[in-house]
Amino acid sequence: TLSQHPDKNLHKIAHTRSSTGPLAERVRPNQLCDVIGQESFLPESPLGRLLVEDNLPSLILWGPPGSGKTTIARIICRVTKRYVVKISATKAGVKEVRIIIEEAEKRCALCQPGTVLFLD
Numbered sequence: 001t002l003s004q005h006p007d008k009n010l011h012k013i014a015h016t017r018s019s020t021g022p023l024a025e026r027v028r029p030n031q032l033c034d035v036i037g038q039e040s041f042l043p044e045s046p047l048g049r050l051l052v053e054d055n056l057p058s059l060i061l062w063g064p065p066g067s068g069k070t071t072i073a074r075i076i077c078r079v080t081k082r083y084v085v086k087i088s089a090t091k092a093g094v095k096e097v098r099i100i101i102e103e104a105e106k107r108c109a110l111c112q113p114g115t116v117l118f119l120d
Contacts, residue, residue, distance in 0.1 A: 028071055028074075029071055032048065032051070032072065032075050032079075035068050035072060036068075037068065038068055041072060051079065051080075054079075054080055054081050054082070056076070056080070061073060070120055073118050073120065074118075076116065077116055077118055080116055082113045082114045082115060082116045083104070083107060083112070083113055083114070083116070084115075084116045084118060085100050085104075085115060085117050085118065086120070087100070087117070087118070087119055087120075088120060089119050089120060097117075097119070100115075100117055103115075104117070
């Protein structure tokens with residue numbers, strides 16, 4: 001059980017978030033420093049510094065299921081000052097992605113913040 005987990009804070013985290021959602025959502029890390037096994041995103045790393053400075057280049061997260069890709073993407077979307085578009089890769093087609101890119105280019109031309117496309 002969570003109360004017996006070595007990380008005593010996990011129990012508190014799970015109960016402070018919505019108790020109606022899945023457990024995985026309730027205990028999902030909210031900060032990059034809480035994501036285990038992804039040292040390349042720590043604030044002192046080159047990639048972590050780019051994120052802190054909100055200066056991330058194009059980025060593709062790749063890895064097996066359960067490796068933290070979605071968690072990291074959600075954290076990036078939350079901490080960035082960029083416009084965020086989230087779409088499902090299984091539901092969206094090339095046409096929708098092209099429209100999103102065109103809209104991002106228009107925002108860029110108007111000197112608005114860049115766009116993060118979260119394609120999950």
